Amino acid sequence: MVEKGKAAVYTEFGKPMEIREYPVPEPEPGAILIKVSRSNICGSDLHQWRGDLNLTALGAPLPTILGHEMTGSVAKLGEGVTTDSAGQPLAVGDRVVHRYFYPCGHCKACLREQDAFCPIAPLGQVSLCEEPPHFLGTFAEYFYLRPNHTVFKVPDDVTDDMAAPANCALSQVIHGLDRVGFSFGETIAIQGAGGLGIYATAVAKDMGAEKVIVIDGIDERLEMAKAFGADELIDIRKVTTPMERWLKVKELTGGWGADVVAELVGFPHVIPEGIDMLGYGGRYLEIGNISFGMTCEIEPCKLVMDNKSIVGVMLYPASALKKAIDFLSRAKDKYPFEKILSRSYPLEEINEAFENQDKGLVSRSTIIP
Helix, strand or coil, X not given: CCCEEEEEEECCCCCCCEEEEEECCCCCCCCEEEEEEEEECXXXXXXXXXXCCCCCCCCCCCCECCCCCEEEEEEEECCCCCECCCCCECCCCCEEEECCCCCCXXXXXXXXXXXXXXXXXXXXXXXXXXXXXXXXXXXECEEEECCCCCEEECCCCCCHHHHCCHHHHHHHHHXXXXXXXXXXXXXXXXXXXXXXXXXXXHHHHHCCCCEEEEEECCHHHHHHHHHCCCCEEEECCCCCCHHHHHHHHHHHCCCCCEEEEEECCCCHHHHXXXXXXXXXXXXXXXXXXXXXXXXCCCCHHHHHHCCCEEEECCCCCHHHHHHHHHHHHHCCCCCCHHHCCCEEEEXXXXXXXXXXXXXXXXXXEEEEC
């Protein structure tokens, strides 16, 4: 009898996901079949689920299996797969993380060895699940990693809960801070203390930040930011206007402004405020806003007159994922990584998990198939 695996299937906007079963595929040469142990509900998953990101309008086929932020163990290895992307021996049972998108390999960006900029890469994230190999999203018992893709073993001292966000949130902020040239002794203001903001706080401290300022308005998030190394907190319930927050950042940076401001909350209206918080020659890192049609107004002269710049980051190079795993292993006793995932749900309760996270009842959830 053919083995089958369960998956949460997204059939239509506004409808609950359905639990279905599909035949578990045999991996082709170069591919890996992964048994999913954790699959987190990322902010982009919520955007897709709510319809902020219209999958059908973007040409994505339905029905599909959502999910991308995950870790798991090797269930089956395709012919020719003997090591991970760092050359470490790979065997059935080894825990792994993978790069969740697929650069095309032949566009201008890929040919310049800048595959994090590949415009095709995000499109492969959502695939029709009715056709083999079926398991191309991670809200399922299995995930099919396509041939010859980026994958790294997870060190024994890094737990599944720690590793699960590594291939999205953590790798993105590592690459983002690298893109804006953040360096030892600089100051950073972080807009938003969700998953991205918490990781950015810890990574910035690890990189030698002189001061990390975190801006949010939820007690739990502010407390988490402090636990992950924030030097200063700005509570938007107390410092209520953009002008007041700008002045506060200026005060906390000796009157200069932040060297880097990172937008990690996902609301366009905070962008003008964040640009104002920058000092002369400051760099604005934009990662949070991924919804089409949402806009804001800025004064371009502030960029020109103060030599400020804006850098957008969505994806990351393979090296960032390796850095993420190494960072987790190195900093495991320094920060409470186990607290980032606030609640777990079985696959059968995935609709409840999405609803609770969307309503703010849970800050960050993981699905355990």
